[in-house]
Amino acid sequence: MHRPVDPILTVAQMRAAEQTLIDSGETVWTLMQRAGHGAADIIWRICAGRSVTVLTGPGNNGGDGYVIAESLRRRGAPVKVIAAFDPKTEAAQQARAEYQGEFAEGAEGEVFVDSLFGSGLTRGLGTELADRVRHLAARHRLCVAIDLPSGVESDHAAPLDPDLPHYDCTISLGAWKCAHWMMPAMEMMGRRELVPIGIGETEHVARLFPKPELTVPSRNAHKYSRGLLALVGGEMPGAGVLAAQAAMRSGAGYVKLFSDTPPSSLPAELVIDRSDLDEALDDHRLSALAIGPGLGRSGRSRNRLAATLGRDVPTLCDADALVLLRPAMLEGRKSPVIFTPHAGELDRLFTSFDTPEGGRLERLLSLARASGAVIVAKGPDTIVAAPDGRVAISPPAPSWLSVAGTGDVLAGIIASRLATGCSAMDAACQGVWLHGEAACQAGAVFTAGELVSAIRSAYAACL
Template identity: 55%
Template structure:
C-alpha cells in the first residue's frame, strides 16, 4: 500500500508517531519536519506577504512555531499569536527557537494569511468560547486561511464540526498521513485544497485508503470485444436510466455492453438492445458482469428481474430501485461478487434490511453493511466511501458539487459495472469507477447534465493510461 494514500484514525496516527519515536526519532525532530514541510506550502501561498500563525498550547502549536520560524528564515513576515502558553516540552522548545514576534490572544492582529495551528488531530470536544472567538476574529482579519493538519474544531475520525461557527479555509495541510475528516462531510467542505507533508510514517496494517488515480492498461493488440468484457444492463419501468448507465459503461472500458429492454426507442445505435426474455440474456456464458437497478421500478416485474440478475454467476452491480428491493435472501446463494451503490436514503434502507442500527461514522456504517451483506458497498454522495467485506475501506476526494443533478448516479453505476466487467476485483473496480466519475465531472463545464458526464468518461479514462 502506498504510504501517501493511507488514511489514519486518530489512534492510528498516535501509534504511528510513537513507532517513529521508538525507532529513534525525537518529538522535536518530527516537529521540525512537519512544521517546515507545512511552511513550504504556506510560502507558496504567502511569499513575502504578512503571515499570522495562531498557535495552541500543544504540539500542533509547536508545529506552528516551527512554521513561523521557517517563514521568517526565508525573509518572510511571520508573527505568532499564542492562544495559550505552551503545555508540552516540544512546544516550549519550538517557541524558544522562534525569533519573531509573539503576541497574546488579545492582540489586534491583521495580515494576509492566517495559519491555524490551534488544535489538530485528536480533538474530541468543542473549542472553548474564548478560542472560538479568537479563531473567528483572526480569520475575519486575514484574506487567506490555512489549516495545519486539520482545521481547529473538527473531529478527526468522523468529519463532524464540534463548533457551530467555524471558518472556511483555502488550504489544509495534512501532517504525516491523511485523516478521515479530510474526506468526510461536513468538515471536508470547509478545508479548501488539500496537501500532505510526509514525516516518515510507515504503512499501517488495515489503514483506509484515499482513492487515487488508477492505472489502466489499454487493450492488448489481439483484443476483441468479448475479451474486454461483456456487461449486461437490466432495464425496467423507466428505460432512460438504464440507457444512460449503458452509455457510461460503453465509455469506461468494457468491450461490449448489452441492454435488456422492452424497446429500442431513444437508444443510441451503438448500444445493443436485447428484447428477449431476461433469463435468456443472463444465461449467456460470455457475460462478465451484470448491472441491475437504474430505472428498474419496484413492482412485481422489477422484483423478478432483480432475482434473475442475481442468479447469474458473475459479479453484479446493484443500484437505485434494486437497492430498495434487495433483501438478505437474495444474496444467500451467491458466490460471485456484488457491488451496491447506495446514496444516503438507500443506505438507510439497506441497513434496515440487514438489521443494522446505522450507528457510527460513515466509514463505519459502510464497513458494517459490507460485513453483514458480503457486498462491496459504495456509499455515494459528497463524501463517497467504498467498503469491502474483508475490511478494506477507501474514501474519495471531494468531487464537483455539480454532480448533484439527476442521472449522475446512473452514470456512476455504469462506470463501476464496466470496470468490473473488464475483470477487475470488485473493490478495485468500485474505486476506479468512483475516481473516473469524479474526474469526468471535473472535466465537464459547470451545470453539466448526466449525459455530458457520461460523454466525458473517456477523457478521464485517458488520464489513467
C-alpha cells in the same frame, strides 16, 4: 489499478504511526521540526514575504506553530505569534524557547495560521476561543490551518463549534486524516497539502485512491474477451439506456440491455435483448450484470432482481434494486456484488442488513461484511468499503454532478470495469475516479448525456 498508497488515518492510527517512528529512533522534537519546517515551506510560498500571524495552543500542534513562525522569521517574513495558552508538552516548550520573534495579543494582516489545536480534539473550543479564531480569520486576507482547522473532530469529520471559518489551505502533518476528505468538515479545508514526516506503509487503514492506470486492449482482443456486460432494464428504460451508454465507453467489449420495453430512440451500437429474462440470463458468456437504473419497484421488478442475483455472475446493484433488495436474495452467491447507494438508499441498506450504529466508516464496513458486497457510498465524499476491511475515499468530484442521471452513468462505468475482469474493489474505485474526471472534462452545467460523452477523455487520461 495499483493499490492506493495515500493512507487516511484515524487519530489512534496516527498516534500509533508516530510511536512507531519514535520506537525506531525519532523523537517528538525531531518529528515536530520536520513537520513544522515542511509546513513553513508551504506557508512561505503562500505569504510571499507578507505578514503572518500564528495562533498557538498548548499541545504539540501549538509547538508546530512555533517552529513554523521561527522558520518564517529566519527567512525574513514579518511574523507575530499569539499564544492562546502556555505550552504544556516538552517539545512545545522547546519550540517556544527557540522562537525569537514577536508576540502579540491580537493582530490583523495578510496570512492567519491556525495552530491552536490539531487532530486530537474531541470537544468544542467554547465561545471565547471560537470567537477568537473567527475574529483572527476575519482580519486576515488568507487563512491556513495546521493539520486541521481548530474546532474539528477528526475521525467523524465534524465541526464541534458553529460557524467556524473556512480556510484557504489546510496543511496535514504526517498523513491525511478522515476530516480532510469527509463531509461536513471537508468543506472547510480549502486547498489541501500534505507534509510527510516519515510514516511508512500502514496496513488496515483507509486510503485516498489515485488515478487508475488503465491499458489498451491486447492485439488479439475481441468483444467477448474484453467482457460482456448485461444491464437488466425495467419500467423506466431511459435510465438503463443511459447506464448502457456509459458502460460502452468504459472498457467492456460488448454491452447488452435486457429489456422488453426499450425506448423508441436507441443508440445503434446498443444491443437490446427482448427475450424472457431467465433465458437471457442463461448466456454463459456473461462477464457481469448490472440492475437498478430504471428498474421500478413493482412485484415484477422484484422478481427481475431475484432472477438476476440468482445467477452467480459478478453483479452491480443500483437505485431501485437497492430498495427492493433483501438479504435472502444474496444467499449462496460466490461471485462479487457491488452496491452503489446514495444517502437514502444507504439508510435502507443499514436497516435491511441490521447494521449497528457507529461512525460512518465503521457502519460502511459493517454493511460490507454483513452483505458481502463492496459498498460505494455516493456523495460529495464518496467512500468505497469492501468486506475484507479495505476502505478507499475518493478525492472530491465537481459539484456539477448533482443532476439527475449521473448516478446511472456511474453505475454503467463501474459495471463495465467489473465486466473487464477487475476485482469489485478495483472496479468501484476506477469507476468513481473516471466518473469524477469525466465531470471535470465536461465543465460547468452539463447533463447526464453530456457526462457520458466526456468519459472517453477521462479514460484516455488513464492510459
